[in-house]
Amino acid sequence: MSTEMNRRSFVTAAVSVVGAAAMAPLLSACGGGPHQKAGAIKG
Structure with missing residues (x-):
């Protein structure tokens, strides 16, 4: 296998770099935000 760039x-x-x-931004929008727990409200 040659190492020349054709x-x-x-x-x-x-295309791989542009796709990544x-x-x-799409992947970072799906996670990593502040999470709220459902349950009783502490007063």
């Missing part, structure tokens, strides 16, 4: 491997790598960058 057009197909470059495009594949570029596009998914990062």
Whole structure:
């Protein structure tokens, strides 16, 4: 397997990087916020 960068491997790598960058905000929006516990209210 050669280590030269041809057009197909470059495009594949570029699409992977762009896809990961596009998914990062979506994944961070799904989790990591303040969590509220359901149950009795402490007074």
